Structure formats: structure tokens, C-alpha cells
Amino acid sequence: MDILFTRCFNPTFPTWIDIGTRDGKIAYLKPSTENPPKAEEVIDLGGKLLLPGLVESHIHLDKAYLLEQLTGDVTTLRQAIEKTTELKHGFTATDIEERSLRVIRQAVAKGVTRMRCHVEIDPISRLMGMETTLALKEQVKDSIDLQIVAFPQEGIFNDEETKGLMEQAMEMGADVVGGITYNDRDLDKHLDFVFRLAEKYGKPVDLHVDFSDNADELAIMDVIRFTHQFGMQGRVSVGHLTSLGSVEKEKATFIAKELKQADIQVISLPATDLYLNGRGDKECVRRGLTPVKLLLEYGVKVIYGSNNIQNAFTPFGTADPLDIGFLLAQTSHMGREQDARQLIDMVTNGAARSLGFEQYGLQVGAEADLIVCPVMDIRTLLYTRPERERVYKSGKLVAETTVQVTNHLKVATT
Ligand SMILES: [Zn+2]
The missing domain is CATH 3.20.20.140 (Metal-dependent hydrolases)
Structure with missing residues (x-):
């Protein structure tokens, strides 16, 4: 496996899933497990949303x-x-x-x-x-x-x-x-x-x-x-x-x-x-x-x-x-x-x-077009439209975005 994304949330699956890519395609997709298969790179999403592109x-x-x-x-x-x-x-x-x-x-x-x-x-x-x-x-x-x-x-x-x-x-x-x-x-x-x-x-x-x-x-x-x-x-x-x-x-x-x-x-x-x-x-x-x-x-x-x-x-x-x-x-x-x-x-x-875009979606055999979003539910994705942390096209990283917010708000204790 080239990349393995573990503990991914996607609303079309009842539990967190692990998704592996090989040669640009999705080669592995199963419910998350304690013993996932080996991969060159493992990215633990910890429940973050993984969507197809x-x-x-x-x-x-x-x-x-x-x-x-x-x-x-x-x-x-x-x-x-x-x-x-x-x-x-x-x-x-x-x-x-x-x-x-x-x-x-x-x-x-x-x-x-x-x-x-x-x-x-x-x-x-x-x-x-x-x-x-x-x-x-x-x-x-x-x-x-x-x-x-x-x-x-x-x-x-x-x-x-x-x-x-x-x-x-x-x-x-x-x-x-x-x-x-x-x-x-x-x-x-x-x-x-x-x-x-x-x-x-x-x-x-x-x-x-x-x-x-x-x-x-x-x-x-x-x-x-x-x-x-x-x-x-x-x-x-x-x-x-x-x-x-x-x-x-x-x-x-x-x-x-x-x-x-x-x-x-x-x-x-x-x-x-x-x-x-x-x-x-x-x-x-x-x-x-x-x-x-x-x-x-x-x-x-x-x-x-x-x-x-x-x-x-x-x-x-x-x-x-x-x-x-x-x-x-x-x-x-x-x-x-x-x-x-x-x-x-x-x-x-x-x-x-x-x-008519083919070989698409979260399924084995499809192109590994994947995006990692820093949210854990769909409503938050749509309502806040946060940065897309990582964007992959055919298994290759094509964009990364990080946002740093420093909040100086002080809440006085009463
Ligand atoms: Zn038009």
C-alpha cells in the first residue's frame, strides 16, 4: 500500500473506515481495525472527514x-x-x-x-x-x-x-x-x-x-x-x-x-x-x-x-x-x-x-481522489466550509492548506 488513511469518517459508512491507495487507485477499504495493513505512509485521521474529490x-x-x-x-x-x-x-x-x-x-x-x-x-x-x-x-x-x-x-x-x-x-x-x-x-x-x-x-x-x-x-x-x-x-x-x-x-x-x-x-x-x-x-x-x-x-x-x-x-x-x-x-x-x-x-x-465521471468515489478500484476535511460531521463541513487540509488526485498530494488562528479573546471570571 502507498498511503493508508486510518480512522476516517464518511457519512456513507456506518463506522470509521481505513482506506489504502496503491498506484493511484483505492486498493483497500474496510472498517477501521486495531491491525490495519502496512503502508509506506500512514495518516491517522482520528475521525476527521474523508470525502472523494x-x-x-x-x-x-x-x-x-x-x-x-x-x-x-x-x-x-x-x-x-x-x-x-x-x-x-x-x-x-x-x-x-x-x-x-x-x-x-x-x-x-x-x-x-x-x-x-x-x-x-x-x-x-x-x-x-x-x-x-x-x-x-x-x-x-x-x-x-x-x-x-x-x-x-x-x-x-x-x-x-x-x-x-x-x-x-x-x-x-x-x-x-x-x-x-x-x-x-x-x-x-x-x-x-x-x-x-x-x-x-x-x-x-x-x-x-x-x-x-x-x-x-x-x-x-x-x-x-x-x-x-x-x-x-x-x-x-x-x-x-x-x-x-x-x-x-x-x-x-x-x-x-x-x-x-x-x-x-x-x-x-x-x-x-x-x-x-x-x-x-x-x-x-x-x-x-x-x-x-x-x-x-x-x-x-x-x-x-x-x-x-x-x-x-x-x-x-x-x-x-x-x-x-x-x-x-x-x-x-x-x-x-x-x-x-x-x-x-x-x-x-x-x-x-x-x-459521467468514471472510476470515482470511495470504493476499491476507483481513482484515489480524496480530500481530508477538519470536521467530524457533514453539517459543519457545509456550514463552515473549513480549509481542505489535504487534496489527493490519483493518490498524489496536489494541495495542502493549514490555517493558524490565534485567539486573544479573554473571558473575565465573575
Ligand atoms: Zn453557464
């Missing part, structure tokens, strides 16, 4: 950290798209690489070992984002697995060139076909192109869908229809889906059941959704979130992601997926112990299953 389900690396270049206030989705389109004219490969790496470094330190990123494919930056991110994927592969979504942010049919660029992106090695239901005039034509491309290259689909608080904007019904038509059940993800949060209960329940039947997974992006939705409401401002609890109640797979880090769409962001889980806990009324467990599952096993 976190999964960032939806992020835009190439648009991260644009805040300092922004001028004026951005208050709507349309403005955010327009301002970012303007900035894209100044993108260079080096600049995309630097901003992407800045996010990746932070994410790895927070325990992210797998990440799905959407890369812009459009007539402005053309394939520059794709080339840069593909190179990055190779450069950082010992620390993190990147899945690349070819994402036509500006629409596919607004400029004839985009169709060919999307095809080229798939040829170059994109892992997922992206799409957006609110940026092309003809939705059917857009979805038909995306699903045909996915069929041709045998790849899953990941769409930005219904990002508004308008209850009548329900492109999701068309996405469900295309999913059945192309036999893509279980291989389609939809991000945002916030219009559904404005739909009255009976209809929303019907749609939740349809989503379950089509096995479409929903990715909530609360940092952006809360920030840009509800802007038209002068009073009783809606949150503009997808109805997470309703979807879960009807068995729909729900996960969540950061979406953006410090740009026009989301001026906030730390690249720590647990911050997003915490935000969702607060804004989706998920404060119970079982909710905390569910939110952590959504950023680990649930996300890996939904996005």
Missing part, C-alpha cells in the same frame, strides 16, 4: 475574472451577455490560459478533482478557447480532470460560421455538446443541430436552458421532446432552468415528472441565478432559482455549480463548490441534517454519476 459541474473558465475589465453596472442577463461579448474581442490565448489557471489553482486547493467547463465557440474568439482549454486539460491532468463542453454562447444560427466551428470543436476533442435555448431565434433548429451533433460524435448534451423568471419561457418542454426523440435519456444536463421556479405548482410538478421520465439532470447555478433574476420585479422580488426541492421530491437528479467567477454574470465567486452548496442550502430552505448530506452528495457522487 469534489466535482465542479458547471463553470466558464474562459470568462472568469473579467470584473476588473468591466465598465458600468450590469443589471440584466442581456447586458451581461453583451458586455462579455465586447470583452471577448480582446481575449488572447495567454489571457484565457492565465485566467483559467487562476480558477483551477483555487478549485484544486478547495478539493475539486473533476470539473466540467463550458468553452465559448463563436465567430469572435473562434476556437481560441477550445485550443487553450484542450492544452490546459493536458497540462493539469495530474491534478484535475477537465471535461470540455463546446458552448455556442452567441447562438448557432446568428452567424453562419458557428455551425462549422462547433463541428470543428467536436473534432478537436470536446467531451460534451453545449447549447443555449435563449440565444437563437429558432429553438427547434438550434436543438436539432445540438442533438444531431451529439448523436454524430456519441457525446452527451449540456444546455443552458430557460434562464429567466418568466413562467412562459419553457424551452425545457422542447428539450424533453428532443431527449426522447434522440434516445438521449440520462445523457442530457440542463443548467439554470430558473423559469420553472416561477411556474405554478401543478404545472411545475407535471414538468418535474417529465424531467424524471426523460432522465434529464438539472444543474442549479444559484450564484448567477439569484444575482440576475428578479431584476424586473419592483416588489415581492422573486429569487429566480430552479425549484430544487420540488425536483428532488419527484426524483429528478439535481446538482449544482459555480457557473462564473467574478465577471458580469456573477461578480462573486471563490471556485469553492461548497460555497455554492451553502448558498443553495440557505436559499432553497435546505437546513436539515439530511439536506446537508444531500447537498454534499450532489457535489460528489451525484455529480460524478450525472456527468
Whole structure:
């Protein structure tokens, strides 16, 4: 055994466990014992939490950290798209690489070992984002697995060139076909192109869908229809889906059941959704979130992601997926112990299953992607989001964080 972690707490096991790694994989996993097997290095966690690496389900690396270049206030989705389109004219490969790496470094330190990123494919930056991110994927592969979504942010049919660029992106090695239901005039034509491309290259689909608080904007019904038509059940993800949060209960329940039947997974992006939705409401401002609890109640797979880090769409962001889980806990009324467990599952096993990351999880044979957290229960992890003490990718230590707090508080005796 290379490394043996002893006395590890993980909520999916009834007792503390010992986990051993060999050649980058989990090679041993049993309840803790007085006589654990031998290993080169033994790390006694003494009941601290050991999780599989976190999964960032939806992020835009190439648009991260644009805040300092922004001028004026951005208050709507349309403005955010327009301002970012303007900035894209100044993108260079080096600049995309630097901003992407800045996010990746932070994410790895927070325990992210797998990440799905959407890369812009459009007539402005053309394939520059794709080339840069593909190179990055190779450069950082010992620390993190990147899945690349070819994402036509500006629409596919607004400029004839985009169709060919999307095809080229798939040829170059994109892992997922992206799409957006609110940026092309003809939705059917857009979805038909995306699903045909996915069929041709045998790849899953990941769409930005219904990002508004308008209850009548329900492109999701068309996405469900295309999913059945192309036999893509279980291989389609939809991000945002916030219009559904404005739909009255009976209809929303019907749609939740349809989503379950089509096995479409929903990715909530609360940092952006809360920030840009509800802007038209002068009073009783809606949150503009997808109805997470309703979807879960009807068995729909729900996960969540950061979406953006410090740009026009989301001026906030730390690249720590647990911050997003915490935000969702607060804004989706998920404060119970079982909710905390569910939110952590959504950023680990649930996300890996939904996005097709393989050899994942605390099981023998999986990649030894592991994080050590200085807490002894799940609620404390989510509510305090402490440092990730050690982060391992395929059995190798890729980040360590220590925090020293010296408290000078004095409590007077009475
Ligand atoms: Zn997005």
C-alpha cells in the first residue's frame, strides 16, 4: 500500500473506515481495525472527514475574472451577455490560459478533482478557447480532470460560421455538446443541430436552458421532446432552468415528472441565478432559482455549480463548490441534517454519476481522489466550509492548506 488513511469518517459508512491507495487507485477499504495493513505512509485521521474529490459541474473558465475589465453596472442577463461579448474581442490565448489557471489553482486547493467547463465557440474568439482549454486539460491532468463542453454562447444560427466551428470543436476533442435555448431565434433548429451533433460524435448534451423568471419561457418542454426523440435519456444536463421556479405548482410538478421520465439532470447555478433574476420585479422580488426541492421530491437528479467567477454574470465567486452548496442550502430552505448530506452528495457522487465521471468515489478500484476535511460531521463541513487540509488526485498530494488562528479573546471570571 502507498498511503493508508486510518480512522476516517464518511457519512456513507456506518463506522470509521481505513482506506489504502496503491498506484493511484483505492486498493483497500474496510472498517477501521486495531491491525490495519502496512503502508509506506500512514495518516491517522482520528475521525476527521474523508470525502472523494469534489466535482465542479458547471463553470466558464474562459470568462472568469473579467470584473476588473468591466465598465458600468450590469443589471440584466442581456447586458451581461453583451458586455462579455465586447470583452471577448480582446481575449488572447495567454489571457484565457492565465485566467483559467487562476480558477483551477483555487478549485484544486478547495478539493475539486473533476470539473466540467463550458468553452465559448463563436465567430469572435473562434476556437481560441477550445485550443487553450484542450492544452490546459493536458497540462493539469495530474491534478484535475477537465471535461470540455463546446458552448455556442452567441447562438448557432446568428452567424453562419458557428455551425462549422462547433463541428470543428467536436473534432478537436470536446467531451460534451453545449447549447443555449435563449440565444437563437429558432429553438427547434438550434436543438436539432445540438442533438444531431451529439448523436454524430456519441457525446452527451449540456444546455443552458430557460434562464429567466418568466413562467412562459419553457424551452425545457422542447428539450424533453428532443431527449426522447434522440434516445438521449440520462445523457442530457440542463443548467439554470430558473423559469420553472416561477411556474405554478401543478404545472411545475407535471414538468418535474417529465424531467424524471426523460432522465434529464438539472444543474442549479444559484450564484448567477439569484444575482440576475428578479431584476424586473419592483416588489415581492422573486429569487429566480430552479425549484430544487420540488425536483428532488419527484426524483429528478439535481446538482449544482459555480457557473462564473467574478465577471458580469456573477461578480462573486471563490471556485469553492461548497460555497455554492451553502448558498443553495440557505436559499432553497435546505437546513436539515439530511439536506446537508444531500447537498454534499450532489457535489460528489451525484455529480460524478450525472456527468459521467468514471472510476470515482470511495470504493476499491476507483481513482484515489480524496480530500481530508477538519470536521467530524457533514453539517459543519457545509456550514463552515473549513480549509481542505489535504487534496489527493490519483493518490498524489496536489494541495495542502493549514490555517493558524490565534485567539486573544479573554473571558473575565465573575
Ligand atoms: Zn453557464
